[in-house]
Amino acid sequence: MQFGIFSVGDVTMDPTTGRTPTEHERVKAMVAIALKAEEVGLDVFATGEHHNPPFVPSSPTTMLGYIAARTERLILSTATTLITTNDPVKIAEDFSMLQHLADGRVDLILGRGNTGPVYPWFGQDIRQGIPLAIENYALLHRLWREDVVDWEGRFRTPLQGFTSTPRPLDGVPPFVWHGSIRSPEIAEQAAYYGDGFFANNIFWPKEHFMRLISLYRQRYAHYGHGTPEQAVVGLGGQVFMRKNSQDAVREFRPYFDNAPVYGHGPSLEEFMAETPLTVGSPQQVIDRTLEFREFFGDYQRQLFLMDHAGLPLKTVLEQLDILGEEVVPVLRAEFAKDRPAEVPDGPTHASLVAAHESAPAGA
Amino acid sequence: MKLVVVAAGLTQPSSTRLLADRLAEATSGLLPEPPEVRVVELRELAVDVANAFVTGFPNTRLREVIEAVTAADGLIAVTPIFSGSYSGLFKSFFDVIDPTALAGKPVLLAATGGTARHSLALEHALRPLFSYLRAVVVPTAVYAAAEDWGGGGDPFTDGLGERIARAAGELADLLARRAPEPREGTRADGRQVEDLEDLEDVVPFEQQLAALRPPTA
Numbered sequence: 001m002q003f004g005i006f007s008v009g010d011v012t013m014d015p016t017t018g019r020t021p022t023e024h025e026r027v028k029a030m031v032a033i034a035l036k037a038e039e040v041g042l043d044v045f046a047t048g049e050h051h052n053p054p055f056v057p058s059s060p061t062t063m064l065g066y067i068a069a070r071t072e073r074l075i076l077s078t079a080t081t082l083i084t085t086n087d088p089v090k091i092a093e094d095f096s097m098l099q100h101l102a103d104g105r106v107d108l109i110l111g112r113g114n115t116g117p118v119y120p121w122f123g124q125d126i127r128q129g130i131p132l133a134i135e136n137y138a139l140l141h142r143l144w145r146e147d148v149v150d151w152e153g154r155f156r157t158p159l160q161g162f163t164s165t166p167r168p169l170d171g172v173p174p175f176v177w178h179g180s181i182r183s184p185e186i187a188e189q190a191a192y193y194g195d196g197f198f199a200n201n202i203f204w205p206k207e208h209f210m211r212l213i214s215l216y217r218q219r220y221a222h223y224g225h226g227t228p229e230q231a232v233v234g235l236g237g238q239v240f241m242r243k244n245s246q247d248a249v250r251e252f253r254p255y256f257d258n259a260p261v262y263g264h265g266p267s268l269e270e271f272m273a274e275t276p277l278t279v280g281s282p283q284q285v286i287d288r289t290l291e292f293r294e295f296f297g298d299y300q301r302q303l304f305l306m307d308h309a310g311l312p313l314k315t316v317l318e319q320l321d322i323l324g325e326e327v328v329p330v331l332r333a334e335f336a337k338d339r340p341a342e343v344p345d346g347p348t349h350a351s352l353v354a355a356h357e358s359a360p361a362g363a
Numbered sequence: 364m365k366l367v368v369v370a371a372g373l374t375q376p377s378s379t380r381l382l383a384d385r386l387a388e389a390t391s392g393l394l395p396e397p398p399e400v401r402v403v404e405l406r407e408l409a410v411d412v413a414n415a416f417v418t419g420f421p422n423t424r425l426r427e428v429i430e431a432v433t434a435a436d437g438l439i440a441v442t443p444i445f446s447g448s449y450s451g452l453f454k455s456f457f458d459v460i461d462p463t464a465l466a467g468k469p470v471l472l473a474a475t476g477g478t479a480r481h482s483l484a485l486e487h488a489l490r491p492l493f494s495y496l497r498a499v500v501v502p503t504a505v506y507a508a509a510e511d512w513g514g515g516g517d518p519f520t521d522g523l524g525e526r527i528a529r530a531a532g533e534l535a536d537l538l539a540r541r542a543p544e545p546r547e548g549t550r551a552d553g554r555q556v557e558d559l560e561d562l563e564d565v566v567p568f569e570q571q572l573a574a575l576r577p578p579t580a
Contacts, residue, residue, distance in 0.1 A: 130571075131571075131574070131575055134568075134571050134572060134575060135575045138572060138575075153575060153576075154575055184565040185566065185571060187565070188565050188566070188567070188568050188571070189568060189571075191568075192568035192569075203418065203419065203420070204419070204420050205420060205422075205423070205426075208420075215565065219565070223568075261418075262417060262418050263417075264417060265413070265414045265416075265417030265418050266414040266417070266418060266422065270414075270422065271418070273423075274418075274420070274422050274423065
């Protein structure tokens with residue numbers, strides 16, 4: 001099982017000091033956070049993609065390429081890459097290049113984004129969100145698997161005799177997760193291709209995601225990729241920890257109360273009861289995260305949101321120390337217990353190459 | 364049979380609640396078997412409704428109420444008239460319900476206000492809202508102005524009691540004509556409440572792909 005962090009890349013005022021970091025500081029902070037993730041033994045760093053203030057990460061492969069050069073083991077991912085408004089040809093090229101530079105330590109979560117105007121800014125129509133996600137990925141999937149592609153669709157110039165370069169490392173494309181908060185069509189899409197399904201469950205009650213993940217698992221089996229239990233599931237989480245849970249609550253409350261996504265709404269306590277947010281001791285985070293398996297089944301990747309709502313870099317780095325030293329080692333051991341042998345580990349380039357080599361020719 | 368009454372009155376006791384109770388009682392009395400009546404006071408859910416706007420999801424308490432409303436066989440919705448229209452809380456509650464979830468549901472609309480001059484707000488504000496939601500709204504909507512509680516009508520208008528009876532009769536007729544009692548947790552349109560996300564309706568992927576293929580010349 002893989003553990004990591006994902007960053008939205010928001011530039012938010014620290015409500016306790018009134019200070020807002022510059023974009024430059026935030027970009028550098030994201031890099032520092034990624035490097036820390038590797039240092040404390042996490043497996044994955046994923047960056048968001050946004051095209052409007054107050055967010056900085058508009059160019060994920062640039063950032064991830066830089067992080068790749070400064071890390072050894074960390075898997076570099078996205079949360080999410082906009083499959084609707086990016087040209088699938090450019091996604092194929094950018095992530096292939098990144099995959100070579102990072103020696104395979106690359107995968108991506110595809111999503112549709114959460115900002116309506118991004119569609120028109122990139123010449124698309126938001127009402128076509130799902131069809132864009134389906135058609136663009138159908139093309140991306142082929143560009144990474146066929147050396148020469150002839151293609152015609154509804155949303156993009158046709159291609160005749162096109163070869164996307166560089167070809168994927170070792171002939172194995174980066175692993176793709178399909179991210180969705182509410183659309184069963186995307187769970188169906190992930191199942192159809194046998195790709196991963198990332199349910200970003202951090203802002204919503206679990207019942208909703210239990211249905212969505214259950215649908216994905218059933219359809220994954222329906223399309224012949226394995227048993228429902230072998231489907232590749234990723235989940236989000238959101239935590240803030242101190243040795244003493246009262247200290248964690250006291251320190252995090254002003255950030256919660258003013259957070260861009262849910263601030264000025266329910267109380268911290270109510271939001272913790274309704275969503276996976278856990279503010280407390282490392283043991284509370286361990287207990288809460290272990291519950292995910294009861295709700296969603298054995299899964300492959302757990303990403304935590306650690307660096308939003310104006311938390312200063314120093315605090316985030318302290319949080320990562322606690323996560324890496326006190327929480328993740330216990331989670332690794334506990335999740336490994338009673339995990340059925342047929343449930344796969346989180347996908348890596350090495351595991352995909354091995355699967356590719358053992359697959360029958362032409363498959 | 365389940366009858367849910369949504370009352371958006373803000374005071375306790377409120378004339379909105381009084382009107383809601385009279386409508387529920389009149390409707391119940393006209394049905395062959397007494398229905399299970401549940402009254403929802405939106406006042407008690409005001410913070411939950413506001414939080415649902417901020418967080419994007421209804422919390423457990425509000426979710427349970429929404430499920431009760433969408434699963435009801437019939438709905439009585441009563442609001443005070445503020446500034447010529449339904450109250451903001453009344454509209455907000457219906458805004459956090461899926462806009463297709465009340466399709467086909469029999470609904471009786473009613474409102475209260477200080478003066479009878481606002482009575483057409485029922486026709487100009489509430490009825491279009493429920494038309495948008497594709498609910499089946501009974502022809503008589505009941506408005507109770509302050510003076511109605513102490514008057515008996517006039518040569519041009521029935522008194523409040525008669526109007527309540529007429530509206531209740533219309534709702535009871537609609538309810539009586541409905542199919543046999545649906546299973547527990549079933550919505551007006553027959554779907555299970557727990558399937559609000561329509562997961563069982565997922566379109567097979569081949570079909571989604573085929574819809575995108577350019578027409579072959």
